[in-house]
Amino acid sequence: MAIAGRTTIRDVAAAAGVSPTTVSHALNGKGRLDPRTRARIQRTAERLGYQANRIARGLRSGRYGVQALWLPIEQDAASSDALMLDYYMRLASAMTKAFFARGDVVMLIPPVGSTGMLVPLPADGAIVVDPYVDDPRLAALRRLGVPSVTIERNPIDPEDPWCVASDTGHHIETLLEHLASEGAERIALLLPESMGAWSREERDAYRTWSKEHGCERLTRPVPMHDPFEGARCAVRTLLRSGSLPEAIVIGAERFVPGTMSALAEVGLAVPDDVLVAVAVDGNLARSSAPPLTAVDLQPEQQALAAAELLWNRLDGEEPRGPWTVPGILRVRGSSHRP
Amino acid sequence: MAIAGRTTIRDVAAAAGVSPTTVSHALNGKGRLDPRTRARIQRTAERLGYQANRIARGLRSGRYGVQALWLPIEQDAASSDALMLDYYMRLASAMTKAFFARGDVVMLIPPVGSTGMLVPLPADGAIVVDPYVDDPRLAALRRLGVPSVTIERNPIDPEDPWCVASDTGHHIETLLEHLASEGAERIALLLPESMGAWSREERDAYRTWSKEHGCERLTRPVPMHDPFEGARCAVRTLLRSGSLPEAIVIGAERFVPGTMSALAEVGLAVPDDVLVAVAVDGNLARSSAPPLTAVDLQPEQQALAAAELLWNRLDGEEPRGPWTVPGILRVRGSSHRP
DNA sequence: CGTGGGTGGAAAATCGTTTTGTGCAAAGGC
């Protein structure tokens, strides 16, 4: 038994010559206690290496000390390849660290399909990453009564204050500005056909910017389920359409390989013949040849913000509205003619 | 409160007109009960949507229902880039799914440095991925008395039966055989300077194979902390050494970008001028140009095996010895001259 | 001298489940 032999609150109480009640009060800063008694008990607890049993605590207090992290990853063998993006990995790592710092642990939830979520989550709260339209994760959490915070806006309810959002529109603008400043006039956008809010935000920002700058609109929708082929076809179509774009903005990290492959195929060099930039930074962007300019979504900051927000929600505090984490433009070789 | 309002065992008992004890026995298949009563209670429980409260169960049974997954990821800002490999992500996903299927949840542990692991893990057991020499994770688990299973052998104790191992040596042989069958005679190995067992297994297998086939030994050690520059330098040195190798085996996934970059730099085409293969499959190998031949370590299988093994260990069963999951050679364009 | 209020601490209730022990029939052995 993993828990056997651990020192309990009773041991501490005996060693300090007080009752378990008093120990609990002393360690949790509750009740009325002589400050000296409190200090003495704390020292005793420390000396004995006492750590409250989380299960027992949870049973009484109703809190598990466990938070669920629900990534949007589908685990069908077919599409698993392309979905393992390091953005999610960074997010998961950062989330783990952020929660651990305050004594909570993070648990991963398997993809929706594999379980149907019949089991109630043994978690206090949940972080839902990249919610999409009619997201079964949100439905399940609501049904189970588990409070949640989303990373990226819920397309059904964009003003939901329990949300950590990137300013996707602004990121697209930044990329377009950057590419324009490098001399590109005809800038194409590879637009993810996603049910998430960010995909629409990309489209809207691109439209607005194009109109404001009097630029031609060159977008190609790309399906998410076969990102490699999807992106490759989209780029081929784009290039076949007559006048060549001078720059391409890739709307989703997973379209990187397909895009680069299509460009290489027709012998277009990056950045000499066409500039390229990605809306989401990651391994694929960094390790491309040449490395691609991209927007770093700062998953570490997002994780911190999400943890904070979730704690607030669990504490019954009032929402402060969506929390925007600014992305950072990482300029690399793909968008800069030497 | 996330748990409020849930139907308890008492509700079921009342609805079925029996005592809580009987309900518990009925649902857990224990005790002596009239089969009809048992069936009736099960129906009642199902009708009421009863799910046992994991915390309460854990308190009594001494099991948390939580398993820890401890990846070897260091989270220093400096090296974070290269370590986010999709192999780990696949492993994490698969692990989550495997445990969830039997009612356990998986929790992620933050990297060693960030916490010092003062807090006892609220977990029944742990999976340690890629243990290295004097691994602080193993030390911490031993100190905390948390049973564990490793993925890949512990270099300090290679015969530890509580282990899911790849047959790394065999994988290297397979790659060498494959490259030789494609006509390569001088095959170089980029050897990770890792403290893990797999790196030594790669070296030994390469040595043995070279000796048996009377081939020249061409290895370059590559440090793990700056994989891109490390691999690039190693490949440069390799190419500068006079006679060109006809094939290169990349010993670690993270060396892919650096290697490909160095080859491109000197104008060597893959596979025309040099064949390339990787010991670990992943996004980097698949999305390289051309896609790289690699050994798929089958993280999904490893996860299943590890979960099984950990459950065995927790149940106090006897170890059956290390469990080997065979890798699969994925032949791609990088090793095959058309 | 009785009472009121503030202090410091302990006793008891509680959380929901599992486990152990108890009770009460009906059946079976002498």
Next chain:
DNA sequence: GCCTTTGCACAAAACGATTTTCCACCCACG
């Protein structure tokens, strides 16, 4: 007919903490 076994179900005792309630004491005040 009495005593033991067997089958079935329940009561009560854990599990280890938190939270609520309560008590004993001391001091001050009327």
